[in-house]
Amino acid sequence: MRKMLAAVVSRVLSREAQKPARRVLLASCHYSNPAAIEIKQCDLYRLEEGPPVTAVLTRDDGLKYYRMMQVVRRMELKADQLYKQKFIRGFCHLCDGQEACCVGLEAGINSSDHVITSYRAHGICYTRGISVRAILAELTGRRGGCAKGKGGSMHMYTKNFYGGNGIVGAQVPLGAGIALACKYLGNNEVCLALYGDGAANQGQIAEAFNMAALWKLPCVFICENNLYGMGTSVDRSAASTDYYKRGHFIPGIRVDGMDVLCVREATKFAADYCRSGKGPIVMEMQTYRYHGHSMSDPGISYRTREEVQNVRRKSDPIMLLQEKIINNKLASVEELKEIEGSVKKEVEDAAHFATTDPEPPLDELGHHLYSSNPPFEVRGANQWIKFKSIS
Known part of the structure; x- marks a missing residue:
């Protein structure tokens, strides 16, 4: 009996002794920093040169982007759950699958620059600086929300971020107006005006293009092409699906919107172009949304489940970044798992707040x-x- 007890104690002490050694081993790992990573070449329109085909990724940036994309993904999945539990009412448009767009855009501009987008805005809200707690509380209509619970899913704002807008395409001429203010004030700032492939056919966007080109406004017009409008594929709704050429007299670039580094480099290029005084530029990001257009759209009546799963398997933006980080020895698998655990807790805590905070009086x-x-x-x-x- 004593021998058995001694053996058990020995095993426990052995495991405890190994734990610090493992932590020291992880802490002493030598990571490559930074890494030069090849990215997909952008398609160009009325431009002789475009963004670089190599992006530099540091360990700190890689972990930062990975965490932000994980937050957006889990936040949207939690919003889906809260909607089905009837904590969220009204309209709700989710952007899971498009995480590389919002994270890459923010990485390519300055915090003093300006962003305006459509009603699919939760990811941009987060990357612009609104907390998960304030976003989810706004979705549930609570006073702790970023708009005091009165804006909901479509209407969220913060410094230098002018919302989610509910009218299809209406944010684009507003973005041109913000760019006009930037030029008038001479502050060397730019405005990113985002819209979807469905909104690209709106007449007011062509009008905004005309004024921006005429007055050489520092505006980056960005089409998030996720291949489907409100239940309709781009091939059925647009005579030309080359959205980056839609500016006609405005230069354009087409970007792989599933690669955060490609989006970052293209955004830097576009912002620098505008800051140089050359006027506006059009940027098309080819991306994909996993959910339907809105919560009332199952998302599989106009596309197959196999198509969605195929994109998840081959082009998921979080998976692609994870592979780049691991393959270039910027971080370990254990570190990325720790980030996932931390993000899960953050989103769960935010959801608890969003369902218990009082409604505005x-x-x-x-x-x-x-x-x-x-x-x-x-x-x-x-x-x-x-x-x-x-x-």
């Missing part, structure tokens, strides 16, 4: 109508109901 319904003004009265649903508006 009715007397705050008229607040924040203007960014700066003295308090004034706002009429409610009828002339006898009054609300006080403060900034």
